[in-house]
């Protein structure tokens with residue numbers, strides 16, 4: 001006797017993704033804020049495309065906590081941009097997340113770990129500080145987009161990790177839509193974009209690229225590594241890594 005296959009009920013993340021998969025980014029952010037209020041964070045690198053999500057979120061609430069990973073290896077221009085853009089958008093709660101002193105002292109006292117083990121370097125400078133900061137939250141938002149290609153082509157608007165719900169309000173937007181939004185709202189560009197950096201992370205692992213190259217072609221050049229690890233999904237059955245915006 002054959003039995004019909006039993007389907008497990010959709011998770012809350014799946015239900016929300018079904019509800020919001022074609023929604024405008026503002027609607028996605030508003031829904032996330034309605035659901036989670038002060039338990040919702042936004043993670044931003046203050047990189048090349050960050051102004052769009054930060055501006056959209058500021059229209060919903062300027063008080064949404066913004067997590068900024070200050071790895072100690074960022075370009076000076078990024079640190080300046082983090083300050084000027086936060087002030088211009090009126091963001092009231094931008095938090096600088098730094099590596100733990102003990103992790104640096106034990107694993108990278110001379111700040112050269114990036115030369116030999118970029119995964120370990122990202123772990124102590126990005127993954128651990130963000131994991132600790134997100135203990136205070138139930139959900140967070142990222143600036144990842146499908147047009148960045150690779151694994152991000154499968155990026156859902158709402159996904160689930162071991163401890164949090166993750167919203168990707170810009171998942172559906174194209175480069176043209178982002179550019180149009182920047183022009184419409186006269187958003188300031190990161191100063192390194194004009195110098196050929198379409199994606200900006202730590203200085204040792206970010207290079208300028210030729211016009212028309214893949215957005216992330218300048219990150220970890222010459223290595224298999226394409227992501228820093230903060231977006232590695234940990235929920236059972238979830239795609240193992242759907243790309244990092246930082």
Ligand code: SF4
Nearest residue numbers: 118121122125202205
């Ligand atoms: S991007 Fe490079 S310098 Fe920055 S944390 Fe990762 S390996 Fe270290």
